Amino acid sequence: xxxxxxxxxxxxxxxxxxxxxxxxxxxxxxxxxxxxxxxxxxxxxxxxxxxxxxxxxxxxxxxxxxxxxxxxxxxxxxxxxxxxxxxxxxxxxxxxxxxxxxxxxxxxxxxxxxxxxxxxxxxxxxxxxxxxxxxxxxxxxxxxxxxxxxxxxxxxxxxxxxxxxxxxxxxxxxxxxxxxxxxxxxxxxxxxxxxxxxxxxxxxxxxxxxxxxxxxxxxxxxxxxxxxxxxxxxxxxxxxxxxxxxxxxxxxxxxxxxxxxxxxxxxxxxxxxxxxxxxxxxxxxxxxxxxxxxxxxxxxxxxxxxxxxxxxxxxxxxxxxxxxxxxxxxxxxxxxxxxxxxxxxxxxxxxxxxxxxxxxxxxxxxxxxxxxxxxxxxxxxxxxxxxxxxxxxxxxxxxxxxxxxxxxxxxxxxxxxxxxxxxxxxxxxxxxxxxxxxxxxxxxxxxxxxxxxxxxxxxxxxxxxxxxxxxxxxxxxxxxxxxxxxxxxxxxxxxxxxxxxxxxxxxxxxxxxxxxxxxxxxxxxxxxxxxxxxxxxxxxxxxxxxxxxxxxxxxxxxxxxxxxxxxxxxxxxxxxxxxxxxxxxxxxxxxxxxxxxxxxxxxxxxxxxxxxxxxxxxxxxxxxxxxxxxxxxxxxxxxxxxxxxxxxxxxxxxxxxxxxxxxxxxxxxxxxxxxxxxxxxxxxxxxxxxxxxxxxxxxxxxxxxxxxxxxxxxxxxxxxxxxxxxxxxxxxxxxxxxxxxxxxxxxxxxxxxxxxxxxxxxxxxxxxxxxxxxxxxxxxxxxxxxxxxxxxxxxxxxxxxxxxxxxxxxxxxxxx
Ligand code: ANZ
Numbered sequence: 036x037x038x039x040x041x042x043x044x045x046x047x048x049x050x051x052x053x054x055x056x057x058x059x060x061x062x063x064x065x066x067x068x069x070x071x072x073x074x075x076x077x078x079x080x081x082x083x084x085x086x087x088x089x090x091x092x093x094x095x096x097x098x099x100x101x102x103x104x105x106x107x108x109x110x111x112x113x114x115x116x117x118x119x120x121x122x123x124x125x126x127x128x129x130x131x132x133x134x135x136x137x138x139x140x141x142x143x144x145x146x147x148x149x150x151x152x153x154x155x156x157x158x159x160x161x162x163x164x165x166x167x168x169x170x171x172x173x174x175x176x177x178x179x180x181x182x183x184x185x186x187x188x189x190x191x192x193x194x195x196x197x198x199x200x201x202x203x204x205x206x207x208x209x210x211x212x213x214x215x216x217x218x219x220x221x222x223x224x225x226x227x228x229x230x231x232x233x234x235x236x237x238x239x240x241x242x243x244x245x246x247x248x249x250x251x252x253x254x255x256x257x258x259x260x261x262x263x264x265x266x267x268x269x270x271x272x273x274x275x276x277x278x279x280x281x282x283x284x285x286x287x288x289x290x291x292x293x294x295x296x297x298x299x300x301x302x303x304x305x306x307x308x309x310x311x312x313x314x315x316x317x318x319x320x321x322x323x324x325x326x327x328x329x330x331x332x333x334x335x336x337x338x339x340x341x342x343x344x345x346x347x348x349x350x351x352x353x354x355x356x357x358x359x360x361x362x363x364x365x366x367x368x369x370x371x372x373x374x375x376x377x378x379x380x381x382x383x384x385x386x387x388x389x390x391x392x393x394x395x396x397x398x399x400x401x402x403x404x405x406x407x408x409x410x411x412x413x414x415x416x417x418x419x420x421x422x423x424x425x426x427x428x429x430x431x432x433x434x435x436x437x438x439x440x441x442x443x444x445x446x447x448x449x450x451x452x453x454x455x456x457x458x459x460x461x462x463x464x465x466x467x468x469x470x471x472x473x474x475x476x477x478x479x480x481x482x483x484x485x486x487x488x489x490x491x492x493x494x495x496x497x498x499x500x501x502x503x504x505x506x507x508x509x510x511x512x513x514x515x516x517x518x519x520x521x522x523x524x525x526x527x528x529x530x531x532x533x534x535x536x537x538x539x540x541x542x543x544x545x546x547x548x549x550x551x552x553x554x555x556x557x558x559x560x561x562x563x564x565x566x567x568x569x570x571x572x573x574x575x576x577x578x579x580x581x582x583x584x585x586x587x588x589x590x591x592x593x594x595x596x597x598x599x600x601x602x603x604x605x606x607x608x609x610x611x612x613x614x615x616x617x618x619x620x621x622x623x624x625x626x627x628x629x630x631x632x633x634x635x636x637x638x639x640x641x642x643x644x645x646x647x648x649x650x651x652x653x654x655x656x657x658x659x660x661x662x663x664x665x666x667x668x669x670x671x672x673x674x675x676x677x678x679x680x681x682x683x684x685x686x687x688x689x690x691x692x693x694x695x696x697x698x699x700x701x702x703x704x705x706x707x708x709x710x711x712x713x714x715x716x717x718x719x720x721x722x723x724x725x726x727x728x729x730x731x732x733x734x735x736x737x738x739x740x741x742x743x744x745x746x747x748x749x750x751x752x753x754x755x756x757x758x759x760x761x762x763x764x765x766x767x768x769x770x771x772x773x774x775x776x777x778x779x780x781x782x783x784x785x786x787x788x789x790x791x792x793x794x795x796x797x798x799x800x801x802x803x804x805x806x807x808x809x810x811x812x813x814x815x816x817x818x819x820x821x822x823x824x825x826x827x828x829x830x831x832x833x834x835x836x837x838x839x840x841x842x843x844x845x846x847x848x849x850x851x
Pocket of ligand 1: 261280281283296362363364365366367368370371372373374379408447
């Protein structure tokens with residue numbers, strides 16, 4: 036009795052792959068179709084967890100399947116190595132973030148190798164390595180030169196705990212995505228990428244990519260395109276114009292007050308000299324300390340104060356009072372709104388609170404309650420609009436505003452420019468210096484990279500810890516050679532991960548970020564695999580980068596990731612695993628106990644990989660037993676037959692031979708269909724399990740050729756999930772390397788179990804007989820019958836008045 040020793044087997048094959056650099060792929064163009072299969076790069080903090088095992092097992096299965104279907108597959112790996120956790124750890128322990136990060140990288144490398152993931156290691160890098168971030172800086176400068184990277188003072192999200200600014204995308208319900216602290220607003224000079232220039236293309240091109248619907252929807256909502264109009268109101272005393280953005284210009288006659296955001300730059304000026312000045316000042320100050328979450332909460336009691344001023348409504352000349360209130364946000368539209376309490380809920384609440392007029396201007400019928408947000412004819416507006424359906428009136432009112440120079444159609448986006456500067460140490464330095472004479476000067480290309488210096492104190496004091504590195508900060512101006520200071524902010528780590536997949540194509544190029552021909556030959560990534568938690572941030576930023584780089588003529592592809600697969604989480608007893616819950620399990624002990632093939636196959640077997648799945652130790656045992664049985668069968672059969680080419684039965688199989696051959700071809704067909712363009716790995720693996728069971732059941736009654744074929748086929752099919760065991764069994768049986776063997780083809784004739792002869796008649800006369808499957812539908816049978824020459828000859832030129840189909844028996848055309 037042979038014993039399945041996964042560790043020996045896995046070590047053996049991993050050594051071969053390592054020594055022979057099996058998974059390295061050349062950039063030479065050779066006519067073979069190419070496929071770029073990529074999993075999101077890991078963030079190296081501590082050890083890999085189950086989510087990593089799942090992510091890379093999914094991607095590896097895809098990569099193997101495509102290789103064996105004749106594709107040249109690029110399947111690289113790297114590390115998203117900059118970022119806060121390593122830095123926060125450094126503040127606590129004093130350990131340099133680089134040291135902690137590289138320890139973690141080493142652990143990822145060891146584990147990826149122990150899992151046998153088919154990675155092209157020749158292209159590996161960490162984003163914290165100067166040879167990588169040199170090009171991150173270079174890309175930043177390309178964008179800077181085109182005005183796509185710029186600096187401005189802005190009210191920014193500030194996390195008091197992490198002492199850094201955050202991008203809008205990193206603020207979840209008013210709290211820091213990372214540490215959960217309530218986020219404050221601060222006015223600071225910051226760096227931005229002009230992603231808003233790309234809003235329409237980011238939206239439209241969602242049509243061109245094959246991504247999960249929920250991710251597409253999240254991106255669409257995040258971009259948040261709203262069509263409406265900008266309407267100009269003028270302040271009654273000064274005549275100063277203030278525009279508002281509204282999606283409902285049809286309700287203009289219902290505007291009974293006007294509200295400005297507390298951050299609006301004119302608020303204090305407007306209130307100055309009025310009796311409300313002090314109250315406005317106080318209100319603005321308190322609002323600035325509120326979190327966004329509080330402000331966005333619609334259930335909260337509305338607050339605000341009058342400005343002591345009024346504006347004139349352009350459509351009817353009415354003077355309406357101005358307020359400042361925190362439910363109006365500075366970052367959206369114009370930072371000011373016309374309030375229509377009859378039809379907008381927030382305005383209604385505010386009007387109720389402050390005793391302001393509520394005027395209905397859209398008729399919602401007798402049952403409509405205010406605020407009424409539906410459609411209907413206009414009322415209480417103007418004679419030329421009353422009675423007209425509000426959607427038509429909307430167009431006419433905007434046309435009127437346009438003619439009068441009081442407004443115009445306008446599109447608004449929720450998307451904001453990407454705030455990329457961070458007042459932190461462990462990130463890519465921004466390659467800019469400041470000179471008293473020449474202002475902001477880009478570091479010349481031949482001086483890149485601007486290397487991150489080593490420092491003593493990582494704790495931020497409201498500015499980057501780099502500011503204390505005087506030797507580094509003080510430099511010379513590239514233009515005049517005079518004294519200059521370096522930018523001390525570093526880049527958001529999302530900048531690093533917005534282009535890493537481009538660098539993999541030409542990772543060792545020292546002359547350029549990439550060679551365009553090489554890059555174009557691999558991009559876009561054909562299949563991207565990762566967590567749905569990146570649906571907005573990373574995936575939006577990477578799309579923006581690719582579009583901007585394409586506009587700069589640096590690449591052809593317009594999208595980074597042609598197809599995206601988002602995997603579900605691995606849970607325990609239905610709960611998300613987390614350190615705080617103490618229910619974390621890591622892959623390493625399972626790999627140690629059962630081997631990587633079991634861990635990988637199990638994680639794909641537990642359910643459809645796009646769904647969350649509960650880890651269960653008994654399930655692991657089951658998968659382990661299956662692999663052990665396959666391996667033992669392979670070893671037994673190989674002893675019996677010796678190594679031989681994959682032949683199958685010598686004669687036309689019958690009886691048990693036929694049944695086992697059918698099962699083998701059924702499994703080929705099933706696994707192929709489950710994998711071609713799909714991710715049904717769980718049902719693919721169970722098909723192989725069925726095949727192995729069938730082989731055991733019939734092993735004593737079939738010819739050795741049949742058993743050999745069935746066993747080798749099982750190994751061949753399970754290879755994308757359990758590569759070591761599969762390679763071992765396949766080699767024992769055939770002497771061949773399974774990964775060099777083309778993916779098997781199913782003999783469909785063996786699958787057509789039940790074929791019957793169907794009689795074809797024209798007006799009751801026998802004209803032909805056709806072979807058809809018992810499961811063929813009436814439509815299929817009719818079509819089949821119509822395609823027969825002798826049938827055609829008898830119906831051609833006549834009118835078919837009726838077709839009678841009796842499945843499995845007869846098709847009769849009644850013609851005139
Ligand atoms: C009048 C009106 C009447 C509005 C009505 C709505 C309904 P979306 O669809 O999200 O684009 N608004 C505009 N700028 C704002 C800001 N800076 N802060 C808060 N609210 C703002 O929302 C557009 C609507 O949100 C605009 O249309 C405006 O209110 C409000 F029956 O104008 B509306």
